[in-house]
Amino acid sequence: MSHMGYSCLMALDRDHVLRSAAALLTRKSTATMDEVAKAAGISRATLHRHFAGRDALVRALEALGIAECEAALDRAHPEEGTATDGVRRLVREMQPAAGLLAFLYGESQLWEGERQNDGWQRLDSRIGALFQRGQQDGEFRIDLTPVWLTEALYGLTASCAWATMDGRVAARDFPTMVAELLLGGALRREES
Amino acid sequence: MSHMGYSCLMALDRDHVLRSAAALLTRKSTATMDEVAKAAGISRATLHRHFAGRDALVRALEALGIAECEAALDRAHPEEGTATDGVRRLVREMQPAAGLLAFLYGESQLWEGERQNDGWQRLDSRIGALFQRGQQDGEFRIDLTPVWLTEALYGLTASCAWATMDGRVAARDFPTMVAELLLGGALRREES
DNA sequence: CCGTGGTGAGACATTCATGTCTCACATGGG
DNA sequence: CCCATGTGAGACATGAATGTCTCACCACGG
Numbered sequence: 001m002s003h004m005g006y007s008c009l010m011a012l013d014r015d016h017v018l019r020s021a022a023a024l025l026t027r028k029s030t031a032t033m034d035e036v037a038k039a040a041g042i043s044r045a046t047l048h049r050h051f052a053g054r055d056a057l058v059r060a061l062e063a064l065g066i067a068e069c070e071a072a073l074d075r076a077h078p079e080e081g082t083a084t085d086g087v088r089r090l091v092r093e094m095q096p097a098a099g100l101l102a103f104l105y106g107e108s109q110l111w112e113g114e115r116q117n118d119g120w121q122r123l124d125s126r127i128g129a130l131f132q133r134g135q136q137d138g139e140f141r142i143d144l145t146p147v148w149l150t151e152a153l154y155g156l157t158a159s160c161a162w163a164t165m166d167g168r169v170a171a172r173d174f175p176t177m178v179a180e181l182l183l184g185g186a187l188r189r190e191e192s
Numbered sequence: 193m194s195h196m197g198y199s200c201l202m203a204l205d206r207d208h209v210l211r212s213a214a215a216l217l218t219r220k221s222t223a224t225m226d227e228v229a230k231a232a233g234i235s236r237a238t239l240h241r242h243f244a245g246r247d248a249l250v251r252a253l254e255a256l257g258i259a260e261c262e263a264a265l266d267r268a269h270p271e272e273g274t275a276t277d278g279v280r281r282l283v284r285e286m287q288p289a290a291g292l293l294a295f296l297y298g299e300s301q302l303w304e305g306e307r308q309n310d311g312w313q314r315l316d317s318r319i320g321a322l323f324q325r326g327q328q329d330g331e332f333r334i335d336l337t338p339v340w341l342t343e344a345l346y347g348l349t350a351s352c353a354w355a356t357m358d359g360r361v362a363a364r365d366f367p368t369m370v371a372e373l374l375l376g377g378a379l380r381r382e383e384s
Numbered sequence: 385c386c387g388t389g390g391t392g393a394g395a396c397a398t399t400c401a402t403g404t405c406t407c408a409c410a411t412g413g414g
Numbered sequence: 415c416c417c418a419t420g421t422g423a424g425a426c427a428t429g430a431a432t433g434t435c436t437c438a439c440c441a442c443g444g
Contacts (some may be wrong), residue, residue, distance in 0.1 A: 108220075108298070140379060144369060148352070149373075155352075159344060169340055181341070182373070183377045184376075186326065
């Protein structure tokens, strides 16, 4: 059983470690490799066998976050129905990834370098397309650019994840708070 | 001129150093003390004479950010006119502090500890009161709590500061993008 | 002219997270 | 039963940022 070392056990373990790390770093972004290992129930040595270093771990978490967002997009079917409902579905599906997203949002390591994951651009495109469709269909206002709306979606998601962890917002209200603010803003609608 | 060491020159220098540090750390939050000193045009030794350490520097920047936000609130007169216009004025006045705010937002050091600056609570109260007034006057919807609206204001401000630095949003559009999204959301208003 | 205080430059020790290595152990298959 | 593989524990070196210290210098006022 030598040549299959990475195929069965390691793959499962790796995913488990990755999710433990995500859960921990979401709460304490400065956690040390030792703490990450303990949180996953493995030793630092084994953690190193999975991820060459902290850098690699963060990169893997970045890939995980992107994958989860893309999965959320797949589940949300943003191209179906009204753009408004598409945004609501998207926010709902993104909630499980919100904490991880908030962590990645604050990892300067990912944004300062020249090289950055193409996944973000793919995500931006897909989300931006949703907002653009809403504008073309006359649902969304056109004085806020799709790029900014996309950025705002990330920002509100991260903010609400933070507020949820601090207890300032109830977790069950997350989809409403983010989607309703993003879509309708603070102003009351005129009774028509 | 021994006993007045901190009164004239040092005070001016300290403020200059603080603002240089804010400008640098806004762009590169991981800048080293050496880089901060160089950016301020002083040596690391002198930097240390102003701020006992990186921790103290960040704390001072926190106090500066809070002070600038409170000054923005003072200038905005949020209690006058409609709450809607109050929010617009507040966002406009907060723009100069947005970069610093975005930096502080990502400094886990400030939020993880037990002890945290009372200034944030004062700010939250004043901003929350503005949103609450809007709700009581029937301008704002009541299904989004003032606490969440306050959090969203911070989050959108930080997000837009980021987007501005990356060139995804023009600096001159900052007040519009933040205030209009926060107030009106992405949806078009019905023509009444 | 001289003394004082603030400064810059640099050497130095310290701390901490990280990366690397070895070795004993346990488990599971042949 | 024996061997191989993955693992945990720990020692060790490394590197970087930080905190501390000394000393020469310069400008200023007396």
